[in-house]
Amino acid sequence: MSFTPSPPPFSGSQLGCIRGGRVVFAGLSFQVTPGDALVLLGPNGSGKSSLLRVMAGLLKPATGRLAWGEQAVAEEPELHAARTHYVGHHDAVKPVLSVAENLRFWARLHEPHAGRAAESVETALDRFGLAHLKDIPGKMLSAGQKRRTNLARLLAAPSPLWLLDEPTTALDKRSIAELERVFAEHRGQGGMVVLSTHMDVALPGAKTLHLDEFSVEEEDET
Amino acid sequence: MIRFLEVVRRDLRLALRQGSDSIMVVTFFVLTVVLFPFGIGPESGILERVSAGILWVTALLASLLSLDRLFQADYEDGSLELLVLTPTSLGIVVAAKVVAHWLTTGLPLLLAAPILAVLLHMNADGFGVLMLTMLIGTPILSLVGAIGAALVLGARRGGVLLSLLILPLYVPVLIFGVGAIDAAVQARSAEPHLLILAGLLAAALPLAPWAAAAALRQALE
Numbered sequence: 351m352s353f354t355p356s357p358p359p360f361s362g363s364q365l366g367c368i369r370g371g372r373v374v375f376a377g378l379s380f381q382v383t384p385g386d387a388l389v390l391l392g393p394n395g396s397g398k399s400s401l402l403r404v405m406a407g408l409l410k411p412a413t414g415r416l417a418w419g420e421q422a423v424a425e426e427p428e429l430h431a432a433r434t435h436y437v438g439h440h441d442a443v444k445p446v447l448s449v450a451e452n453l454r455f456w457a458r459l460h461e462p463h464a465g466r467a468a469e470s471v472e473t474a475l476d477r478f479g480l481a482h483l484k485d486i487p488g489k490m491l492s493a494g495q496k497r498r499t500n501l502a503r504l505l506a507a508p509s510p511l512w513l514l515d516e517p518t519t520a521l522d523k524r525s526i527a528e529l530e531r532v533f534a535e536h537r538g539q540g541g542m543v544v545l546s547t548h549m550d551v552a553l554p555g556a557k558t559l560h561l562d563e564f565s566v567e568e569e570d571e572t
Numbered sequence: 573m574i575r576f577l578e579v580v581r582r583d584l585r586l587a588l589r590q591g592s593d594s595i596m597v598v599t600f601f602v603l604t605v606v607l608f609p610f611g612i613g614p615e616s617g618i619l620e621r622v623s624a625g626i627l628w629v630t631a632l633l634a635s636l637l638s639l640d641r642l643f644q645a646d647y648e649d650g651s652l653e654l655l656v657l658t659p660t661s662l663g664i665v666v667a668a669k670v671v672a673h674w675l676t677t678g679l680p681l682l683l684a685a686p687i688l689a690v691l692l693h694m695n696a697d698g699f700g701v702l703m704l705t706m707l708i709g710t711p712i713l714s715l716v717g718a719i720g721a722a723l724v725l726g727a728r729r730g731g732v733l734l735s736l737l738i739l740p741l742y743v744p745v746l747i748f749g750v751g752a753i754d755a756a757v758q759a760r761s762a763e764p765h766l767l768i769l770a771g772l773l774a775a776a777l778p779l780a781p782w783a784a785a786a787a788l789r790q791a792l793e
Binding site: 406408428429436441442443444447451 | 575648649651792
C-alpha cells in the first residue's frame with residue numbers, strides 16, 4: 351500500500367522557538383519530501399523535542415511558517431493531525447487497558463473506520479512482536495514493551511508523516527532493527543520520517559539537521 | 573461522532589476497571605450528608621428546613637473531589653498530547669471526557685440523592701424537583717469543572733487551587749438548585765428556578781468544552 355496521491359513535501363521556513371523566555375532556536379528551515387527521512391541531531395536542550403512538537407502542532411512557533419506543499423499547516427490543524435503520527439517521550443499506555451485495547455483506541459481515534467482499524471491493529475501488534483502480549487494489561491509491561499505498544503500506532507492507522515522523539519529509548523537491538531525495517535517500508539511507500547535520536551539508527555540516505563547551528567547566543571547583560 | 577463515542581467508551585472502561593473514583597464520590601456524598609443529623613440534632617423540623625441546602629452543598633463538594641483526575645492522568649502518561657493531536661476539534665474530545673465524567677460521578681450522585689433526602693426528612697413534595705435539579709445541575713458541575721481541571725494542569729497542589737477556582741462558579745447552580753426545591757416544598761412554582769438552571773446548562777454545554785480545550789492547549793505548550 352502506498353500513499354495516493356503522493357503527499358506534497360513538508361517544510362518549515364525561518365522557524366523560531368522561545369521556551370521559558372529563552373530562544374531555543376531561530377531561523378531554522380527544513381524540507382522533507384516523500385520517501386525522505388530527516389534526523390535531528392544536537393546536544394541536550396538544543397531544541398530537538400521542541401522542533402518536533404512544533405512540527406506536530408503541539409507548540410506554536412514564535413516565528414516562521416510550516417507548510418504542507420503550499421498550504422500553511424496552521425490553517426488546517428485537523429488535516430495536519432490526520433496526516434501526522436507523533437511519538438513523544440511518554441508512551442500513553444493506560445495501565446488498566448490491555449495492549450490491544452490501548453492500540454485499538456488510538457487507531458480508531460486516528461482513523462475511525464473500525465473495520466480497517468481492527469485488521470491493521472493485528473498486523474501492527476504482530477510486527478512489533480506484541481501479538482503474544484495483546485491481552486496483557488498495560489501495567490504489566492516493561493519499558494521497552496510500552497514503547498513498542500506506542501510505536502505500533504504508526505502501523506495501526508496509516509499516516510504519511512511520522513514525527514518521533516527518540517523512538518529507540520528502552521528498545522532492544524532486535525526491536526531497533528525491526529523499527530529500521532518499518533521506517534524503510536514507510537519511506538518506500540512515499541512516507542516521511544522525522545526523528546531525533548542519540549543512538550545510531552540506520553536510515554539510508556537520510557538528511558541530518560544539526561540544531562546547535564540554529565541556537566542563539568545569549569547576550570551578556572552587563 | 574465515532575471519535576466522540578470512542579473517547580466516552582474508553583473513559584468509562586477506565587473508570588470501571590479502576591473503580592475507585594465513582595465509589596469514592598458517592599461514599600463521600602453519603603457519609604457527609606449522614607454527618608449532618610449528628611451535628612444538627614435529629615429534630616426533623618430543622619433537618620427538613622435545611623435538607624435541600626445540605627444535599628446540594630455536599631453534591632458540589634463531592635463532584636469537586638473527582639475533578640482533578642479528569643485530565644491529570646492523561647496529562648501524566650502522555651495521552652493528552654495524543655488526544656490534542658486527534659484529527660478532530662479538541663472541544664469534541666473534551667465534551668466526550670465530560671460526558672464520561674458525568675456518567676461516572678454525576679449520575680451516581682443523582683441516584684443517591686433521593687435516598688439521602690429521606691434520611692433528612694425532606695418533604696415528599698420536593699423529591700421530584702430534587703431529581704430534576706440534580707439532573708440539570710450535575711452536568712453543569714462537570715462542564716464548568718472541566719475548565720478548572722484543564723486550567724490547573726501541571727500546577728502544584730492543583731486540587732486545592734481547583735476548589736478555589738471552581739467553587740465560586742458553582743454558586744449559581746447551588747442557589748437555583750436549592751431555590752427550586754424550596755419552592756416546590758412550599759407549594760410554589762419551581763419552574764423559574766428550573767428554567768434558569770436549564771439556561772445555565774444550555775450556556776455551559778457549548779462554552780465549557782471550548783474553554784477547557786483552550787486551557788488544555790495552553791497546558792501542553
